[in-house]
Amino acid sequence: QEVTLRVHHFLPAPAPVPKNFITPWAEKVEAESGGRIKVEIYPAMQLGGKPPALFGQAKDGVVDIVWTLPGYTPGRFPGTEAFELPFMPASAEATSQAAWDFYEKYLRKEFSDVHVIATHVHSPGLLHVKGDGVAKLEDMQGLKLRGPTRQVNALLSALGATPVGMPVPAMPEALSKGVIDGTVIPWEVTTPLKVAELVNSHTDFESTRGFYTAFFVFVMNKASYDGLPAELRQVIDANSGRETSKWVGRVMDQGDAPGIKAAEAAGNTIRKLSPEEVARWKEVAAPLAAAWIAEMDGQGYDGAAMVADAKALIASYAGAE
Amino acid sequence: MSGLALSALAFAAMLGMIFLRMPIGAAMLLTGFTGTWIVTGSTTPVLAQLKSLTYDTFSSYSLSIVPLFLLMGQFAAKSGMSESLFRAAADWLGHRKGGVAMAAVGACAGFGAVCGSSLATAATMGQVALPEMRRLRFSNALSTGVLAAGGTLGILIPPSVILVIYAILTEQNIIKMFAAALVPGILAAAGYMITVAIYARVSPDSAQVAPRVPYGQRFRNLARVWPVVAIFALVIGGIYLGWFTPTEAAAIGAIATGGYALAVGRLSRKDFADCVLAAASATAMIFLIVLGAQALNTFLALTQTPQAAADWVTQSGLSPWMVLALILACYLVFGCVMDSLSMILLTIPIFFPIVMALDFGLPPEETAIWFGILALMVVEVGLITPPVGLNLFIIHSLARDIPMSETYRGVAPFVISDLIRIAILAAFPVITLGLMRAMF
Amino acid sequence: MRSDSMATAGTLGLAPALEARIGRALGWASRILALAGGVVLTAVALMTVLSIIGRGFSFAGLGPVPGDFELVEAGCAVAVFAFLPWCQYRRGHVTVDIFISRFPLRLQAGLAVIGNAALSLAACLIAWRLWYGMIDKFSYGETTMILGMKLGYAYAAAVPGAAFFAVVCLYTVWRSVNETIRGQEER
Ligand code: NA
Ligand code: NA
Numbered sequence: 040q041e042v043t044l045r046v047h048h049f050l051p052a053p054a055p056v057p058k059n060f061i062t063p064w065a066e067k068v069e070a071e072s073g074g075r076i077k078v079e080i081y082p083a084m085q086l087g088g089k090p091p092a093l094f095g096q097a098k099d100g101v102v103d104i105v106w107t108l109p110g111y112t113p114g115r116f117p118g119t120e121a122f123e124l125p126f127m128p129a130s131a132e133a134t135s136q137a138a139w140d141f142y143e144k145y146l147r148k149e150f151s152d153v154h155v156i157a158t159h160v161h162s163p164g165l166l167h168v169k170g171d172g173v174a175k176l177e178d179m180q181g182l183k184l185r186g187p188t189r190q191v192n193a194l195l196s197a198l199g200a201t202p203v204g205m206p207v208p209a210m211p212e213a214l215s216k217g218v219i220d221g222t223v224i225p226w227e228v229t230t231p232l233k234v235a236e237l238v239n240s241h242t243d244f245e246s247t248r249g250f251y252t253a254f255f256v257f258v259m260n261k262a263s264y265d266g267l268p269a270e271l272r273q274v275i276d277a278n279s280g281r282e283t284s285k286w287v288g289r290v291m292d293q294g295d296a297p298g299i300k301a302a303e304a305a306g307n308t309i310r311k312l313s314p315e316e317v318a319r320w321k322e323v324a325a326p327l328a329a330a331w332i333a334e335m336d337g338q339g340y341d342g343a344a345m346v347a348d349a350k351a352l353i354a355s356y357a358g359a360e
Numbered sequence: 361m362s363g364l365a366l367s368a369l370a371f372a373a374m375l376g377m378i379f380l381r382m383p384i385g386a387a388m389l390l391t392g393f394t395g396t397w398i399v400t401g402s403t404t405p406v407l408a409q410l411k412s413l414t415y416d417t418f419s420s421y422s423l424s425i426v427p428l429f430l431l432m433g434q435f436a437a438k439s440g441m442s443e444s445l446f447r448a449a450a451d452w453l454g455h456r457k458g459g460v461a462m463a464a465v466g467a468c469a470g471f472g473a474v475c476g477s478s479l480a481t482a483a484t485m486g487q488v489a490l491p492e493m494r495r496l497r498f499s500n501a502l503s504t505g506v507l508a509a510g511g512t513l514g515i516l517i518p519p520s521v522i523l524v525i526y527a528i529l530t531e532q533n534i535i536k537m538f539a540a541a542l543v544p545g546i547l548a549a550a551g552y553m554i555t556v557a558i559y560a561r562v563s564p565d566s567a568q569v570a571p572r573v574p575y576g577q578r579f580r581n582l583a584r585v586w587p588v589v590a591i592f593a594l595v596i597g598g599i600y601l602g603w604f605t606p607t608e609a610a611a612i613g614a615i616a617t618g619g620y621a622l623a624v625g626r627l628s629r630k631d632f633a634d635c636v637l638a639a640a641s642a643t644a645m646i647f648l649i650v651l652g653a654q655a656l657n658t659f660l661a662l663t664q665t666p667q668a669a670a671d672w673v674t675q676s677g678l679s680p681w682m683v684l685a686l687i688l689a690c691y692l693v694f695g696c697v698m699d700s701l702s703m704i705l706l707t708i709p710i711f712f713p714i715v716m717a718l719d720f721g722l723p724p725e726e727t728a729i730w731f732g733i734l735a736l737m738v739v740e741v742g743l744i745t746p747p748v749g750l751n752l753f754i755i756h757s758l759a760r761d762i763p764m765s766e767t768y769r770g771v772a773p774f775v776i777s778d779l780i781r782i783a784i785l786a787a788f789p790v791i792t793l794g795l796m797r798a799m800f
Numbered sequence: 801m802r803s804d805s806m807a808t809a810g811t812l813g814l815a816p817a818l819e820a821r822i823g824r825a826l827g828w829a830s831r832i833l834a835l836a837g838g839v840v841l842t843a844v845a846l847m848t849v850l851s852i853i854g855r856g857f858s859f860a861g862l863g864p865v866p867g868d869f870e871l872v873e874a875g876c877a878v879a880v881f882a883f884l885p886w887c888q889y890r891r892g893h894v895t896v897d898i899f900i901s902r903f904p905l906r907l908q909a910g911l912a913v914i915g916n917a918a919l920s921l922a923a924c925l926i927a928w929r930l931w932y933g934m935i936d937k938f939s940y941g942e943t944t945m946i947l948g949m950k951l952g953y954a955y956a957a958a959v960p961g962a963a964f965f966a967v968v969c970l971y972t973v974w975r976s977v978n979e980t981i982r983g984q985e986e987r
Binding site for chain 3: 377378379380381382383384385386387389390393407410411412414415418419420421423424427428431603604607608610611612614615618632633635636637639640641642643644645647648649651696697698699701702747748
């Protein structure tokens, strides 16, 4: 063994992505390198800092590799928000492949400080609310909801809810104290946070495209990558890109089942809003995409083309499902 | 060098620096930085991480409870709540043998319900109760001993700054920790009162009797403790009734206590400055050590020491109870020379994984909470064990004419009471966990 | 005790009169900074109470203060940075004195020089890196989640506390050098 790569992330080791992607990925890399690479994984922010610091840690070489969300640092990766606009995502497996193509076309500049191994999304998120829950658009009025990203918070505001920002670990307590009435996350994340026990209803959307998703990246320090001998760099390359992104996406999709099961076991209401109702939501959400396009145009991008491309890419992979 | 050997060496070096009087936070920071530098072979990780680590640590939502509870304690001390608590307790208990000392314990427990720090409780109640006991000719040993011990109730009874920090370090629910601390805290107060009673019997000259007070006055004075009751009910009750989060409760507590002090005319601009400056100093001291612990933990994680230590203990063949006894004994020894917060921050990253790897027949969350309460109890004993016991020093600073040796002698029976209580709580986890199980 | 050492303060040490004068100025400034931090902390507490009240009356159309969590985080951080210099000026950072309590007073004071120098090193590192952290936050345009407030400003508000902490630490090295020369510490 000649190289040690340290991987840092914010989830506990038994969560789906660390267990079914990061660990197997590390083992695969170790095996394919013939034992010349050793990968050490540090879960749950063991090496210090808050999750938003992860990207900087990879960029600056505190560690070699991190798994994180660009959305943790709003304003820094505006391009990734194309995938976080309302009603964009299909399954995580399909959308993650589209995310990789989109990264290659538009996001190389935003991520030029690091070497990107994979880009992916989680399976479409939904509403988890205390009490009777949300059966129609009007039910959103005045609800205090915790949203994960800037775009989701804007969406919640547009829908009439009050977005409340807080770190993920504070969410279960805030739910039980009524600081928030509910939260917006994918099924997969409800399991470790025991959200099913804290809310009474879950609202999903009957639509070919889910409510929203969040962008994730698995990135490596540039110098660590460039410093590898050519053969070892090839090992990393062979475990990067669209296929790897697809793998994480699939893991995220598969993570949903236990969350749904827990909600059923808790006797919660699980709703799917009808296509007619969803159409009303989409109408209210439409100005957000327009606002984002204007914002991107202001920064010298072609926002409209980015949204159109993101949609087309997602459609191309989702169609093949 | 293996990771474990490196961290053992680093710990030895750090303790050396600490015992040569380097500020504990500085020793932890420099050890952590140097260790990380050695393990990674480069200064880049340390320097790059430090760009955001300090701000990230200081801007923690859960840690913001700490300055708020400290401010609340300062306001409570200024507001005269301590006097009314002591007056009320002394009216009811003073006519018994040693009753005023028991009243001091009761008042400390009451003050502990609105103050998250032992030092503030000892200082505040000491100012009120010590002159009274000396006027009644209690022995110097008993009067200083009981107040130093009573001060620890500030942290044994929730709210409690150290419990907050333990909960954050080990990712436990603060509310459940507070619930678990309540019964042991009340047991501590009861144990101290029994100790006073025995003390008074064994050494009748130490403890005196105050004149009996008519019931009318007793009830009048009892009614004057309403602000303490109201604020405790609002802060702790509000958390349990699900009105707000612990951080919000601390904010409410600080504003309510400050507002009360203002309303009774005890919070002039100068008083406010005094409160802020005292809370500021304690806050800065705590956060610097927390930052040091972060730096140290990064280094320990890189060396894989916590896992290695846990593996080593589980393979050693020692029984879980034996390991627990050793850990608690370790705290008692360290407590003789170190303050409680530094001990918790230094040791929990190592001891906690060890304890969690052992089987005490409890679910993991209950093990974590129960061990947290036990650790809290043993480190708090450190506040009153010679030679370095911060509560002893605080009481000493209030009565410079009483030699330290008398205070050491006076506090000894209370230390014994602590040890008995800790043994009981370790043997019967249900005492700690019962209330929490009933509530959640 | 204080007046005794004040009397000797003018006679021994490295520029003792200047050290005393600078010490008074730094003490005054750290006090002001700590008080400012206290005002921020109190404001954070008040804002939180308002937010809870707003939440309680949401049926009446009120609501929580937008971004209350991030305001608590930023306010608390700025306050803590502002508290650091005062704590150091007042010798408030906790130390273990027991093993050296039998040492000669001059040696004890000499060890304080080392302790304060170590803390100075840590404080300078913290301030120096925080500055670069601030530049990072500004140059990447990172914002908070709800209010969209530039994180760089929060860092910028923390910088004076961190920088002043380093200055006060360096001053305390000088102070303890002079106390060592005089033979004992002023408590
Ligand atoms: Na308390
Ligand atoms: Na002690």
